[in-house]
Amino acid sequence: MLVVVLCTAAGFWLSRDLGVGAEGVGGMLGCLLGYVGGGLLGRLLDRAMGVVESHVERLPPAQVVAGSLGGLGGAIAGAVLSGPLLIVLPLRVGLAIGALIVWIAAFVGFRVIGGRSAAMLELLGLSTRPLVRAQAFDARDGLLVDTSVLMDGQLLALARTGLLGGDLMVARFVLDEMQGFADLPDDPRARRARQGLETLEVLRREGPLRVYVLDDEVPEMAAVDAKLAALARRLELRLLTNDAALARVAEIQGVPTVNLRRLGSDLAPSVLPGDFVRVALTRNGRQHDQGVGHLDDGSMVVVNGGATLVGGPEASLRVTSVVPTSAGRVVFAAVEGDSQ
Helix, strand or coil: CHHHHHHHHHHHHHHHHCCCCCCCHHHHHHHHHHHHHHHHHHHHHHHHHHHHHHHHHCCCHHHHHHHHHHHHHHHHHHHHHHHHHHHHCCHHHHHHHHHHHHHHHHHHHHHHHHHCHHHHHHHCCCCCCCCCCCCCCCHHHCEEECHHHHCCCCHHHHHHHCCCCCCEEEEHHHHHHHHHHHCCCCCHHHHHHHHHHHHHHHHHHHCCCCEEEECCCCCCCCCHHHHHHHHHHHHCCEEEECCHHHHHHHHHCCCCEEEHHHHHHHHCCCCCCCCEEEECEEEECCCCCEEEEECCCCCEEEEECCHHHCCCCCEEEEEEEEEEECCEEEEEEEECCCCC
């Protein structure tokens, strides 16, 4: 209606400028032509806006925000560049060329900046992750994971079962810590860290759970565990961890936690005294002549007299006892054929 009114008024003023009597037939014809032309133009604009809206709905919100900022910057740059044309060229020609330059610059800004929306929002201290929630610490929002979970062999199996629910949120500083462990030479954590990075890649590729990498930083904290607890509280996300100390600190701060190893041990096949398992021992234990390894489900295996097997191939071990703990079960075993 606004376009119709404007075009009707424009027809009236145009008939007057042409010298036709505005009070007579000329003014009426001008108003009529403006009314008809305004209706056609209004419908055309409405249809064009519908096309634009359908295209925008298919774009990610982050790309729309970043592209809008890029388009605004491009339009301003185009207006500055086209300013001299208004001085050199005739006014009508300068305005037409300047408007074209502004339009092209805005379009280029939208395409270029919108195509790099994640990097653009990161520079502004924002993130592209979907963290809009109906209530704090909603289970549907996903889980913030720590290094111990990523290095746990149970993560992939539990993710495939669908028991975890939601998405996995991995902080950038946790990935950096994982990479640091993976690059350590002759360190038992290196193999588990590399396995954790491979697990993340499998989850991202197969899609049983969506994996988001959070670029949020907590500069006021130095330790990774402290950063995780603070970030989980700030983003109102539940924390998925195997670290009992981290879980206690997070719970004190009001952050709900989920223990992956405890969940896995409840679902893992039972290992009873007298059973035989094959395990590669990766490090020495706390006591003299002890060797320590892990089952596929993450359960710790402690072998008395197994120090000589550390770093070697898998050995056949006889289970002597199983002790449940808050961090999971601990399996005590002896080398097959050993009488102790």
